[in-house]
Amino acid sequence: MTDTFPRVRKHERGYAAEEVEEFLARAREAYAAPRGEQTAIGAQQIRDTTFTIVRRGYSATHVDAALERLEDAFATRERERALHADEVGWYGDARGLAQIVLDRLSRPAGQRFARSSVFAQGYRRRDVDRFANRISRYLENGKPLNLEDVRTVTFRAQRGGYRERQVDYLLDSVVSVMLAVRAS
Template sequence: MTAEKPTPTGATPGFPLTTGRTKGYQRKAVDAFLARARASFEGRGDGPRITAADVRTVSFPLVKHGYVIASVDAALGRVEDAFAGRARGDAISTGTGNIWVAQSRASAQTILDRVSLPRGGRFRRVVWPKRGYRIDEVDVVVDKLAAYFADGRPVTVEQVRSVAFRRQRRGYNEAQVDDMLDTAVDVILALG
């Protein structure tokens, strides 16, 4: 992979650029995705319509002199919120709001079923000697989500998006945890 050259003097990049040895998201890939997302949101694009889930799961190559990751991730969070809001509005305006609510309830129930399992046993564990997410850290986040879904205690989408776990041997299966967190984001966004 080749490093991107710094922006020429006088040019203004869309996001701050990394310096030194720190890598960031490849500018060309970020700019192309955001242009495609904008076209999709505005209803002018040739390809398939982009969804909030597409925005959440997009990934970019890491390069020297790329965009600062945190800045791009924050912008992607706002873009995801816009797409989720549009989907919710579309469901209400087309009379499929009941389906939207039913799907959100089913997703919330799936999360509640998962979080009702005992601490330390909420997700599959990876086999020795592989590493997965730290069980105690995941369980703390899951407890907060349980309080949100069961009792309405405040949790923001940003808190769920920004969660990061250390790794341990025989930890929780990362894909399962990530899937549950994605579902939680979907439900929180659906509730608006």
């Protein structure tokens, strides 16, 4: 059997190949499912997928890029099906999620998310707040913000910084909004 993705070097770590292959097989099955059939995999599940890190695994960079394309394909299909069924509801859901994001980001800088303890690392508040302002400008005024920018943003660490889980959840919500409203 040939590898779907390049493997990392001998002493490096990457994603467990068997897990990646199994997930991709389930994703192909879900994508090929008939229109009305409920599947266990969708754009959100793809975004939330994690793999075990092992020696000589698949290159995370290559797998992550493929997962982003797969997420885009599922999101486009979900959007088309939802628009066909209920266009007003689909856009209403996206607007509602965007409003939740904006409500969170309307808090004062330095107070937008819960903070980690002074003994634990979190995301640097200033970095997150700066990116949060970009998100707000995108949602409120349509200022340019690339989906790739949201997916790949990184923040420096800081003791007592913002809790990573909350920030990551908000970023996932922004990706959901962007995928829901982009032009087909």
